[in-house]
Amino acid sequence: MAHIEKTMKSEKIYEGKIVNLRIDTVELPDKKYSKREIVEHPGAVAIIAVNEKNELIMVKQYRKAVEDELYEIPAGKIEIGEDPKSCAIRELKEETGYTPENIDYILEFFTSPGFSNEKLYLFMATGLNEGEATPDIDEYIDVVKLKIEDLLTMIEEGKILDSKTIIAILLAKKFACEKE
Numbered sequence: 001m002a003h004i005e006k007t008m009k010s011e012k013i014y015e016g017k018i019v020n021l022r023i024d025t026v027e028l029p030d031k032k033y034s035k036r037e038i039v040e041h042p043g044a045v046a047i048i049a050v051n052e053k054n055e056l057i058m059v060k061q062y063r064k065a066v067e068d069e070l071y072e073i074p075a076g077k078i079e080i081g082e083d084p085k086s087c088a089i090r091e092l093k094e095e096t097g098y099t100p101e102n103i104d105y106i107l108e109f110f111t112s113p114g115f116s117n118e119k120l121y122l123f124m125a126t127g128l129n130e131g132e133a134t135p136d137i138d139e140y141i142d143v144v145k146l147k148i149e150d151l152l153t154m155i156e157e158g159k160i161l162d163s164k165t166i167i168a169i170l171l172a173k174k175f176a177c178e179k180e
Contacts, residue, residue, distance in 0.1 A: 003029045005036070018077060019116075041118035045088040046075035048106070048168045049098055049125040055145040056172060057096050057128065058165075062140065071144065071151075071160050073168045075120075084108075084121035092125055094134050096143045101127025106171060111164065120164055124175070148173050 005026040014021040020040040027033055049057035062069050076091035078084060085103060093099055106122040135141050146154075151169045154160045160169070 005029075005034075008033065037115055039112075039116040039118070041077075041116055042080070043078045043084070043119045043121070044075055044111075045078060045084050045091055045121045045123060046073050046164045046168060047088050047092045047103075047123050047125050048073060048172050049092055049096065049100065049128060050172065051128050051145065053145075054176065055147055056151060056169070057092075057098055058144045058146055058151075059095055060142040060144055066161075070162050070165075071146075071154065072162045072165045075164060078121075085123065088121070088123040088125070093131065094136070095139070095141055097131040097133035098125070098128040099131055100125035101129065109167070122164070122168060122171070124172075148176055 005028060007024050008027055009025040010022055011024075012020060012022045018041070022038050022040060024036045024038055025033060026036055051057060057074065058071050059074055060069055060071050074092050074095040076087065076095070078087045082090075085105065088103055089100065092103075103123050103125045106124050108119055108121045110116075111118045111120050133141065133143065148169065151160065152173060155166055155169060160166060
């Protein structure tokens with residue numbers, strides 16, 4: 001049985017550069033009403049970038065929302081009218097300087113469907129050519145190359161806490177095992 005929530009009213013209360021916030025009044029399956037706070041996001045990409053030494057190209061940057069520096073895979077917001085694959089190539093180049101010879105779609109998922117409609121498209125980039133990074137004016141990024149085994153240990157030790165990055169590392173390990 002589907003438990004659908006019917007939207008009775010929707011009010012946008014904030015429009016920002018990255019996200020919008022709306023409040024929906026919904027009718028629940030039992031005919032009662034509730035409010036849902038929804039973060040609207042245009043979608044994003046993330047890239048598992050693997051070099052010739054089988055290292056993942058990672059970024060380390062400060063994230064204000066969690067007040068900490070995080071290790072992450074390169075990622076970024078899809079611009080209006082941009083397709084995810086083009087965005088992945090652009091974001092990888094901007095954040096790390098690398099340009100891939102091959103970029104393959106892996107999967108897509110919702111990042112936090114309890115309160116946001118953000119969908120993330122995950123790609124694998126190989127045949128990397130090194131270049132100069134051109135991060136956004138407000139981005140301060142360190143590029144780090146790490147072996148999958150070291151990244152798995154970092155996950156176990158609580159040194160990698162970003163969900164898209166954990167998913168990516170586990171998939172990278174799966175793909176590495178399939179090659180063997």
